[in-house]
Amino acid sequence: MSIPYSKFKMRIDELKTPLSEIRGLDLSIGYVVEEWEEPQGPTPFPSIATLRKWDHVLLNRYRPLYLPFCDLCCLCTYGKCDLSREKRGSCGLGLSDQQSRLVALVCSIGASTHVSHARELFEKLVERFSRDHPIDLGSQVRVEMPITRLVTGVKPRTLGDLEIVLDYVERQIVQTLASVHTGQEGSWIDYESKVFHLGMLDHVALEVADALQVAALDFPKADPESPLVSLGLGVVEVSKPVILVIGHNVIPAGAIVDYLERMGIRDEVEVCGLCCTAHDITRYEKKRAKIVGPMSWQLKFIRTGVPDVIVIDEQCIYTNVVEEARRIGAVVIATTDKACHGLPERSSESPEEVVEELLSGRIPGALILDHDKAAEVAVKTALKLAPTRLKLKAQLPLEDVVEYAKKCTKCRECERACPQNLPISHAMDRASRGDLVGLTDIYEKCFACNRCEYVCPRQIPVLNVILKAAGEKRSSEVFKIRVGRGPIQDTEIRAVGRDIVLGAIPGVVAFVGCANWREGAVDVPIMAREFAFRRYIVVASGCSAMAIAMYKNDEGKTPYEEFTGEFTPGGVVNVGSCVANSHIAGAVIKIANIFARLPLRANYMEVADYILNRIGAVGIAWGAMSQKAAAIASGFWRLGVPVIVGPHGIKYRRMLLGDGERDEAWFLYDAKTGDKVYGGPVPEHLFYAAESRGEAMIMAAKLCIRPADTPQGRAIKLTNYISLYKKFYGYDKLPQDLHLLIRTESDIPITYKDEVVRFLREVNWRERPSISDPTLLEEVVRKRLKVMK
Amino acid sequence: MSIPYSKFKMRIDELKTPLSEIRGLDLSIGYVVEEWEEPQGPTPFPSIATLRKWDHVLLNRYRPLYLPFCDLCCLCTYGKCDLSREKRGSCGLGLSDQQSRLVALVCSIGASTHVSHARELFEKLVERFSRDHPIDLGSQVRVEMPITRLVTGVKPRTLGDLEIVLDYVERQIVQTLASVHTGQEGSWIDYESKVFHLGMLDHVALEVADALQVAALDFPKADPESPLVSLGLGVVEVSKPVILVIGHNVIPAGAIVDYLERMGIRDEVEVCGLCCTAHDITRYEKKRAKIVGPMSWQLKFIRTGVPDVIVIDEQCIYTNVVEEARRIGAVVIATTDKACHGLPERSSESPEEVVEELLSGRIPGALILDHDKAAEVAVKTALKLAPTRLKLKAQLPLEDVVEYAKKCTKCRECERACPQNLPISHAMDRASRGDLVGLTDIYEKCFACNRCEYVCPRQIPVLNVILKAAGEKRSSEVFKIRVGRGPIQDTEIRAVGRDIVLGAIPGVVAFVGCANWREGAVDVPIMAREFAFRRYIVVASGCSAMAIAMYKNDEGKTPYEEFTGEFTPGGVVNVGSCVANSHIAGAVIKIANIFARLPLRANYMEVADYILNRIGAVGIAWGAMSQKAAAIASGFWRLGVPVIVGPHGIKYRRMLLGDGERDEAWFLYDAKTGDKVYGGPVPEHLFYAAESRGEAMIMAAKLCIRPADTPQGRAIKLTNYISLYKKFYGYDKLPQDLHLLIRTESDIPITYKDEVVRFLREVNWRERPSISDPTLLEEVVRKRLKVMK
Amino acid sequence: MSVEYWLRGEIPQPLKATVITDVKVLGGRIKQHKKPVILLGSELYRLERIVSSDIVATIVDIANAVKADLTTSSSDVVQRLDSMGFKRYRVGFPMSVVQKLARDREYDLAIFIGFQYHYEWLLLNYLKHYAYRHLNTLSLEPYGHPNATWTMPSLPIPLWHKNLLALTEVLKT
Amino acid sequence: MSVEYWLRGEIPQPLKATVITDVKVLGGRIKQHKKPVILLGSELYRLERIVSSDIVATIVDIANAVKADLTTSSSDVVQRLDSMGFKRYRVGFPMSVVQKLARDREYDLAIFIGFQYHYEWLLLNYLKHYAYRHLNTLSLEPYGHPNATWTMPSLPIPLWHKNLLALTEVLKT
């Protein structure tokens, strides 16, 4: 595609030409040749094939291991096609091709979702703050928007500058999505390359979205000490009218808070949020707004009957929310055309009329695309509705739980429907005898999806029973979370960059993604604390950042109170909502740029190669569920950052696994000499679904290892790897692949010297040289050799 | 979304500002205020919800009848979810919601495919012909690009003007695709509305794509007498080097022809095409290029061994083509990043080197994104490869057919794999006794998908056996097709508009779409001829236009030789490739505009309402297979044009069916009075999968009926409906819904007067007034009443 | 093959038909219903060609035995019903017929025979999800149909034909 | 329930496991193989909790009877194998283990027990499509597993446990 460099800014008051007439128009046509000190890099605005070479390098090392979630294809009327084993569909496609095609499709949904969110923010915020509003992300952030700079070669200065970036992302998503059409791409490796492309585009979209809201809405700007706010099912003052906001787009929620402030009644109404809108409304308001919990807390909270008005914006909304609201006598206000939920549109009616309609029950909710109006309607409705709903804010009585449990025949239909395969019948059995522990156990792991209720032949409201049995305790709990801080400061990067690259800081571990947790929320804080104690830098976002808050140590402190919010070893850093994931990728890029002085501008391959070979960062998306999560992960892969998902993540249809025993896969160039040398299986995998928390932690420690580690750095990383391994498998055990990870004797961790040496001797280990300047790219070799001459 | 009216054209030779430096840039910023005589209509650049009201009107009448192709959802890791009966997925979605969500997903793939094709044409053609190249679609076409005008409110004059249109379409696709994400839209009716939106966007993309190529590449410009060219498996001169082009993007194929001309060797090389690239290369070259056949002819042709070089561009490519080519010793050249097929990129190497690599067999093909270079490589390779491949251009010997047939155990695994469920074992049985008729029968219906071959436990190459048994005859056949003419002239519209609206011309029947034909290609020409004889206007495009050619009447003439190419009753009009479908929608819109003088500019709802209520047009997508076909159909629905698909089309997951017996659904406004009056179940359905050809023809005749028909018009339409019905079901039969379609006595067809009157009496029919000015829109009523005051 | 559904690429759904191999049981199921209707597809002739037998006549026998109405959109079937003097049939397009079956509750059993595999597969699936409260479905095809309530098994066509004739006898008694 | 696969939302694929209800037959199948490996999942403890029994010990019995290697990533299982003095096991992460199973052809039968349903479902599906030429798979879970070559049926857990013990006896003899 052509580079959209055809924009420029001017103000025209009046201009007549034979063809046209212009009056008072602000034309914005930025980025013709702009004054960014850095020269243009090799790949501005890359299209699908521009970085294909890099993708193929990665994919030849990290080969997809396909885990077909379905052996069929049902995408066109030539199907369904049976693709099992070596069969192909009517269009010629094989099973591996189809799996990667579906991943591409899934990622295009994910990337579209983010860029469409960014586009909406752009339009609303530019309208409110003008195109010229500066992108100021904090005084300590001079390298703003590193992803955008890296990918597009554009250095945006004002909100308006972001338009060509959005144009680019949208266009490329559409191009890439087209490749999914029947009879287009025919090879898995190229579909995987497209997945990477979509992931990279997704990261740009994330960054644009968060930069827009941080810059315009005055979110915390790279503030390591952003305030602590309340989180939990128990945060809400039930006596007040309650407005629950759900989704990912902060504008409608922000409008509610603004309206309440304007009316001087902020204290009279509770505004609480679920999912990313919750993150962002606390970033916006910083104090009063409250977080109920992650995505899967929706029915857990709604079914308490507490919310009076539910305002939904976009993404991660329980799609049967209108019906769920109706059941508790609440109303729903939808605020975007992407999620209308069948509600009648009331964007043009007067707020009073709409409030009246809602209160009368004539409509179960309304679609109001004007967010100020939506806010007014929400507040007025909540104020009037709350007093009438007080009695609805109660739950199933506890004695009913036992009664229902007694009705259970243990047919296990509910278990067969449960995505978590939870032992419901067993718990019902205990409950029928008055023992609710089984149900409480289930509550922790249940994500309130309601699938059990549809299938019970005894019509037991299974989810309600679970919620009631266990909810009492939970629904009074309150935790503290540090408000999402946004970007990482350049100064913080400078402080840790060297130690990360040399390996003295064992790694950066990022907890991201949704709430599809096998064991409930608890795994995430346990892992986060372990790594913080081990002086990794821990970052978090989205539902995972919330999960980290849902844990108290012996002193009753949550990890956000226990650890610093700085991007430093032992810190636990909440960057913010899902779109703030961009700051995690951004931090990694900034290490390459600020510490290593690698050119940033449109220099994707070199930077990704640098990251893969030197920066020990790993993402853990323990409950990754959505198409967005898939896109985010893909963006990290192309950038050279491995991602671990939880056991449900295996449903993403394939892993990207290296093979430690395939020696030839681990050769790379020594840029200093141009020789191809063995670099070891590091990082071993790009995408990995772990079965258990223990496995994930060991794997995360291992995936932080990089070819460029100094001996001291490698020894530190191995110390963590070995000690985690021992912690789980016994102090007499050693990981069986140490010989592949230890290059020379100086890599050997002092603590475990003797037994490691013994092991190495047993397996006939021999030294191999370590490389200080490893790369997978001939271009980098050429460049370095040229510099040296 | 904001309307992208921020563009304007200027040429800057040098400009320095403190911020930037510009040299020799063409800035294009069109459409500020332009001089189109028509004032702006109500809905320029509509976003998702702009036309939602109209969609809901349609959907409340034409309710989706869901035919789940799968009862599960597997789109996220909360799944798989069982959605059967009244169950919902973990995210809250029900079965109906999920079906329409998948249709939206499918349509977003389809629309992306078209707009991405248009974008590529745009970039290549603007580069070659400049942004200022005029959009001249023929002297008789003054209303160019009616869809674009109707939807966006833009009247494009030059190629460059199309950019904001493309920007708009891409942006909206991304917005709409985002709604498919887990936890977004929650209601089937809003997913269906989004389907319509995507369909409308798709039509704009189609129109842009075809306008670009017609204007820039000098395709026939609305020429009713465009030349006849050869079509069929027998068209190719096997003694020459053969380049086969497959796909939808004419640029690489055009480059081949240009290169051959430049070298003066056009006559030495055969260039033949499959699928839409075939249409377009004949529109480009007009004489020499040849059409092999529709999409499903790919393996039928490749397996003859004839092609030396296969050049693929985009869409509808058999995805295992590299392997199929390898088997016959041919090579593949891929030319777009959307379909790389795992081939090594050779865009920057010298053509000679690449030719050498290909000939040596070191690589099975190459990805060459520079189309001139791709052309050169293709030609040079074909010239060198052809002499060595002569012996490969033979097929399986006939005696082997019988030998293979004897091996068959009649286990019927092949039949269970066959998407057509063809009686292969039965045919093998006959073939084993030397009787090949069974296999020949199968050949006609087989679309060479190869699924049978994978499963045969006796390793019989089933498809090859079929091709050999029957191919001999077929592979010598040559037909004639009229080259795609592009748009319909304004003058043609003027000549027929009145008669169409009044009903004196019984209807416009458009045969469109892919080659997934239950009974082989033969149904389409039979239907087309029937309607042409009945003095309907018959239009055709894509694979269906090819199917029409594959038929000879008693005099050996194909329909294109038998009927005129004019847009007139009894004409058979090939508009061109898939993107030329826009001219069919365009013709319908132009009737509203040119004949009825309805404002065009951004006036979507009024025009669609007009079309639905007055213009007897219907599409028959008899072999519709792809995601693109789904998007095209959706565009027609929103525009008020019903679509019939063949039996495989039932896999599109839902039909849009009216219900003649639900009286209240058929009330509409009489715009003259504002009264709500009964208009009858016309057109009865919007989307309908017929089981058989006969059913489709009867249904097509019926779906041409419109509320605004004059009595004479209605009588003519009913005459056709009744006579087709009688033709199929017996001369003593009458359709049983005539009482719903006959408003007053004067509607009754003279020919069938007595029996119809008898029937009406039996069912207690009573007159209901006919309405001359029917509408479903209050706005139209208000407008008309205002005019009248 | 016998208790498997037909196409390999058509995985049975969570709700799967019961495959009935015993024609007596099959007959019993049909007789339990008060108001059955038989839908005849337009591909019946393909089956007739393979078994060289008048299946329409067999179906008329069945219809007479259980007082079922018939409906078809096949011109060939219509002609032959006329020539047999069978009256209790309607010309109906399958798509509209299933729409009515779901809406009108006129019938309690819909019996399918002579359709294209996929076409029937999806018509049955509509009825399975949207009309299950009042309507059962039965496939008499030689291909096991997972989306019906009950189905005959996938069988070699001559065997299937024998079963069909046997079923007719069962129903007559 | 018995010969059905477990989750309702997991439609069996075109290639479906054979459900083996008879432990003798099951034992026979296992014994046909030269080099079996048993993968123990990290959710074994959930089953143990329900039946209050030492299943790891049972599996060690099986492994000893048929000379199978064991592999697990569960720390709990590792500890207990150590305490039993069982040596023929490796600590292996399931994802890497299946990668090796496909690549190395070291084993001809992979037996799964104690995994999360979905996780195993997909591991098995990888092996089904990409390692089928040399490797069979068997699920000993209380949930029928369609992507294995053979599977025990979905059974109430106490019943399943009885079967598992019976299988041990069969294998020992």
Ligand code: SF4
């Ligand atoms: S896209 Fe290909 S594999 Fe999928 S259903 Fe269509 S023909 Fe079959």
Ligand code: SF4
């Ligand atoms: S609501 Fe909880 S227990 Fe019920 S099916 Fe969902 S996850 Fe399982």
Ligand code: SF4
């Ligand atoms: S489905 Fe209902 S009756 Fe059956 S085990 Fe579950 S709760 Fe008990």
Ligand code: SF4
């Ligand atoms: S982490 Fe996942 S579930 Fe949570 S807000 Fe983000 S996308 Fe939604």
Ligand code: SF4
């Ligand atoms: S891919 Fe998904 S929707 Fe399609 S058949 Fe398989 S489970 Fe069903």
Ligand code: SF4
């Ligand atoms: S998108 Fe919804 S219905 Fe589909 S798998 Fe995910 S949770 Fe289930």
Ligand code: SF4
């Ligand atoms: S190639 Fe022809 S006969 Fe073979 S499965 Fe495909 S359509 Fe059927």
Ligand code: SF4
């Ligand atoms: S699969 Fe092979 S052996 Fe079986 S019926 Fe078909 S052609 Fe004959």
